[in-house]
Amino acid sequence: MRIVASTSDLASLAQAVAGDLAQVETIVPPAADPEAFEPRPSDLARLKGASIVIRVGLGYDDWLNKLLMMHGDAAVNRGGAGYVDASVGIPLLEVKGSQLDPTARDGHAHGLANPHYWLDPANAKTITGAIAEAGIRVAPEMAEKLIANRDDFLSRLNASLARWEQLLAPHRAARLIAYHNTWPYFARRFRLDVVDVIEIKEGVAPSPARLAKLAAIMREQKIRLIVHEPFEPEEASQLLARRTGAAVVKLAPSVGSLPAANSYLALFNYNVATLAQALSAVSN
Ligand SMILES: [Zn+2]
Secondary structure, eight states, X not given: OEEEEXXXXXXXXXXXXXXXXXXXXXXXXTTSOGGGOOOOHHHHHHHTTOSEEEEOOTTTTTHHHHHHHHHOOGGGSTTSTTEEETTTTOOOSSOOTTOOOTTOOTTOSSOSSOOOGGGSTTHHHHHHHHHHHHHHHHOGGGHHHHHHHHHHHHHHHHHHHHHHHHHHGXXXXXXXXXXXXXXXXXXXXXXXXXXXEXXXXXXXXXXXXXXXXXHHHHXXXXXXXXXXXXXXXXXXXXXXXXXXXXXXXXOOSSTTXXXXXXXXXXXXXXXXXXXXXXXXXXXX
16 A cells, blocks of 8 residues: 655554555655655655545645546545545634635634644644544455554554643743744644744745834743744744844754654654743753
């Protein structure tokens, strides 16, 4: 069985469910931004022969629509047995309702809701459930193994989640500024307060007026930490840090975006430990 996932996060979860029953591939390379991704002809070839296709949905990987249409296999297209939109069943945050104003999209070039839902580890239960169900639809004879793999992953996830919550418990309600609006699900799970984001329009550098306003908010609310991502331009975050005396901490928004975040569980191990350490350092 071959499984193709749009992102490394979904690929890591698919691997956990499929174990040695499937070969799992990712379309967006770990060092690229999925929200600005342009598929190449070779990505179409990757879909050939895939039994299951898994996507983030919510406009995050809309480029996949064209690939699936060109590919044409109904089994992995919307409604097919091997099609998984991992956002189905997730309690979404920042839902935009019927608002279709393209200028009011809060740092995202799309926007049914904030699409970074894999960053709440509790959502991995829903995501792995959908992957296991697709696996069972496509290969019913593997049902027992898929269910056992998922149960095994969930028990490791639950044990880890308790540890992560414990590590961040002393920093409950800590106020942060983020570069991109990546962290609402993560922040809600771990009771952190992302007060504002630097980037209000995807891929557009903040204006001097915007930076001045953020600096004022940071001073007023004593915000000492800026969360930055490895592939975002660093200038604005560094400038703001210098102006306010805050520190910049780099977290991994996806599996593989930093070397230590090489699996779904490792992503949270790294982000939680790094953030807890950075918050301790700035609160002293
Ligand atoms: Zn985003």
